[in-house]
Amino acid sequence: MRSDISKRINVKEVGPRDGLQNEKIILPSDEKIQWINALSNTGLSYIEITSFVHPDWIPPLSDAQDVAAGIERHPEVTYAALVPNQRGLERALMAGIDEASIFMSASESHNRKNINKTIEETFPVLQEVVSTAKSEGKTVRAYLSTVFGCPYEGPVALEKVLNICDRLFTMGVDELSLGDTIGIANPLQVDEVLTKLLPRFKDGKIALHFHNTRGMALANVWSALQHGVTTFDASLGGLGGCPYAKGASGNLATDDLVFMLEEMGLDTGIDENKLRTAADFIEERLGKPLPSHQRQLQKLNQGGARFAK
Amino acid sequence: MRSDISKRINVKEVGPRDGLQNEKIILPSDEKIQWINALSNTGLSYIEITSFVHPDWIPPLSDAQDVAAGIERHPEVTYAALVPNQRGLERALMAGIDEASIFMSASESHNRKNINKTIEETFPVLQEVVSTAKSEGKTVRAYLSTVFGCPYEGPVALEKVLNICDRLFTMGVDELSLGDTIGIANPLQVDEVLTKLLPRFKDGKIALHFHNTRGMALANVWSALQHGVTTFDASLGGLGGCPYAKGASGNLATDDLVFMLEEMGLDTGIDENKLRTAADFIEERLGKPLPSHQRQLQKLNQGGARFAK
Numbered sequence: 001m002r003s004d005i006s007k008r009i010n011v012k013e014v015g016p017r018d019g020l021q022n023e024k025i026i027l028p029s030d031e032k033i034q035w036i037n038a039l040s041n042t043g044l045s046y047i048e049i050t051s052f053v054h055p056d057w058i059p060p061l062s063d064a065q066d067v068a069a070g071i072e073r074h075p076e077v078t079y080a081a082l083v084p085n086q087r088g089l090e091r092a093l094m095a096g097i098d099e100a101s102i103f104m105s106a107s108e109s110h111n112r113k114n115i116n117k118t119i120e121e122t123f124p125v126l127q128e129v130v131s132t133a134k135s136e137g138k139t140v141r142a143y144l145s146t147v148f149g150c151p152y153e154g155p156v157a158l159e160k161v162l163n164i165c166d167r168l169f170t171m172g173v174d175e176l177s178l179g180d181t182i183g184i185a186n187p188l189q190v191d192e193v194l195t196k197l198l199p200r201f202k203d204g205k206i207a208l209h210f211h212n213t214r215g216m217a218l219a220n221v222w223s224a225l226q227h228g229v230t231t232f233d234a235s236l237g238g239l240g241g242c243p244y245a246k247g248a249s250g251n252l253a254t255d256d257l258v259f260m261l262e263e264m265g266l267d268t269g270i271d272e273n274k275l276r277t278a279a280d281f282i283e284e285r286l287g288k289p290l291p292s293h294q295r296q297l298q299k300l301n302q303g304g305a306r307f308a309k
Numbered sequence: 310m311r312s313d314i315s316k317r318i319n320v321k322e323v324g325p326r327d328g329l330q331n332e333k334i335i336l337p338s339d340e341k342i343q344w345i346n347a348l349s350n351t352g353l354s355y356i357e358i359t360s361f362v363h364p365d366w367i368p369p370l371s372d373a374q375d376v377a378a379g380i381e382r383h384p385e386v387t388y389a390a391l392v393p394n395q396r397g398l399e400r401a402l403m404a405g406i407d408e409a410s411i412f413m414s415a416s417e418s419h420n421r422k423n424i425n426k427t428i429e430e431t432f433p434v435l436q437e438v439v440s441t442a443k444s445e446g447k448t449v450r451a452y453l454s455t456v457f458g459c460p461y462e463g464p465v466a467l468e469k470v471l472n473i474c475d476r477l478f479t480m481g482v483d484e485l486s487l488g489d490t491i492g493i494a495n496p497l498q499v500d501e502v503l504t505k506l507l508p509r510f511k512d513g514k515i516a517l518h519f520h521n522t523r524g525m526a527l528a529n530v531w532s533a534l535q536h537g538v539t540t541f542d543a544s545l546g547g548l549g550g551c552p553y554a555k556g557a558s559g560n561l562a563t564d565d566l567v568f569m570l571e572e573m574g575l576d577t578g579i580d581e582n583k584l585r586t587a588a589d590f591i592e593e594r595l596g597k598p599l600p601s602h603q604r605q606l607q608k609l610n611q612g613g614a615r616f617a618k
Contacts, residue, residue: 002500159609186573187528188311188531188574189573201418213602213606215521215524215562215569216527216569217524218524219496222531223531253524256523297397297522
């Protein structure tokens with residue numbers, strides 16, 4: 001094994017939030033709960049279960065409290081939820097989430113479209129959330145969207161990204177997930193961004209959140225792995241995208257990511273058979289095939305995706 | 310730009326052969342000819358136009374002579390064709406091809422299934438082709454299949470691969486294309502194989518032929534680019550696969566590959582608009598959507614795959 005690549009990789013499942021929020025079908029709460037319970041059985045150490053944004057904003061996730069209250073809690077799994085502001089955090093805390101995820105964009109236009117504020121106006125709102133969450137003993141993750149490109153502005157200056165990262169870590173954020181919101185990042189760009197970004201935040205945890213819109217997500221993962229990045233977000237079966245970014249279908253699929261990592265001899269702690277069970281479940285409930293390569297292969301081959309070893 | 314990555318990349322289009330040979334629809338020769346003419350206009354420097362295997366083996370390509378005779382020849386494009394043996398080569402030479410492509414597998418079972426010979430029995434057949442082609446002033450490319458894994462045998466020993474490469478180069482082959490026939494290669498494996506293989510063949514040209522069956526093709530390209538590899542095979546729109554390998558749908562798509570390379574600032578010499586025109590043509594003739602990400606995006610966005618620059 002190459003010494004620059006970490007052996008243990010954390011895959012963070014965002015499907016119940018980032019996936020379901022973009023589905024037209026609104027699943028009943030008990031089916032979401034069953035799905036999250038199935039995900040908890042796979043060996044995943046982190047599941048983002050829902051979003052505590054105002055119920056009018058994202059109707060498919062308006063049952064956040066019921067879902068958080070209904071799931072089984074495995075002690076080795078962190079159950080996180082998205083919160084946009086103090087009100088959302090209060091609901092999330094009442095629902096007993098382990099970690100709060102806040103979010104903003106690296107580009108003004110996307111930030112304004114997504115959360116109706118300028119970047120500068122966003123910081124105090126997030127600071128309040130972070131301070132409260134920390135005082136309640138919770139960890140906080142921050143999503144930074146459009147790091148590798150914005151659907152409205154095009155390329156985003158790295159200096160802008162670095163400044164926002166600075167401010168988020170100063171705010172007390174525990175982990176920062178850099179988002180390729182529209183799936184435009186290429187592996188050379190990931191290499192260049194991480195070459196400048198990682199040395200600046202040696203003490204801060206950096207995760208990467210890729211979309212596979214143009215087929216480059218796993219190439220970007222390979223690029224990031226070579227920089228020692230150990231945490232990647234993904235959505236089972238490739239469910240979901242970003243509702244405000246044109247053409248931004250396609251979260252990186254958890255099953256495709258785990259397959260590649262395990263094939264490379266890295267350790268995700270995830271049982272691929274159980275992952276398949278969880279994907280079968282959600283696919284059946286949604287009544288449509290999920291787009292990941294693993295799902296497509298399973299349909300062709302009845303499951304023969306890997307050599308017997 | 311990183312100094313380890315070559316700026317100029319050769320993309321070799323194999324769609325008219327590797328793509329069409331796996332289609333159920335048999336296109337009329339004049340439509341194939343029109344498609345190849347459209348490909349010749351894109352800036353591609355290499356097109357594998359057909360296969361001179363026995364017409365009974367691959368009925369969709371039984372019109373090889375007509376296609377080779379009918380296309381316009383651009384002086385800056387190399388028009389190649391697959392040939393299995395001396396008889397095929399003779400037909401290809403009569404049809405005026407520029408380069409002959411021979412093929413064999415790195416694993417016994419796949420070699421036998423694909424060409425009905427043991428690996429050892431295959432060498433003299435190929436030697437005859439190479440010697441004749443060279444004496445006629447033609448260049449020869451060799452495809453080596455199942456380098457990264459065999460659908461029947463699983464992992465393939467690198468020592469076996471290296472020995473076959475040795476023999477093919479000794480035979481006089483000009484370029485060797487290493488095939489991930491079933492799309493099982495991962496980028497760490499590509500890194501490991503190339504680390505051992507490339508220093509051994511410093512004077513021989515090595516190309517890579519990836520399939521995107523499990524979504525890893527572009528990750529593998531990024532891995533190979535970091536080793537200084539400059540030549541990649543691809544099929545426009547992701548057309549085709551390998552008819553003898555279960556689940557091996559999905560050649561790496563030329564349009565997805567070119568998009569990534571150009572996004573990284575590398576130079577393919579290919580005009581993406583003209584590539585799109587050629588893809589529109591073949592998609593319409595086949596009457597079905599092609600699976601590449603670029604094709605899917607075009608349908609969603611009516612063409613807005615890249616930022617205005």
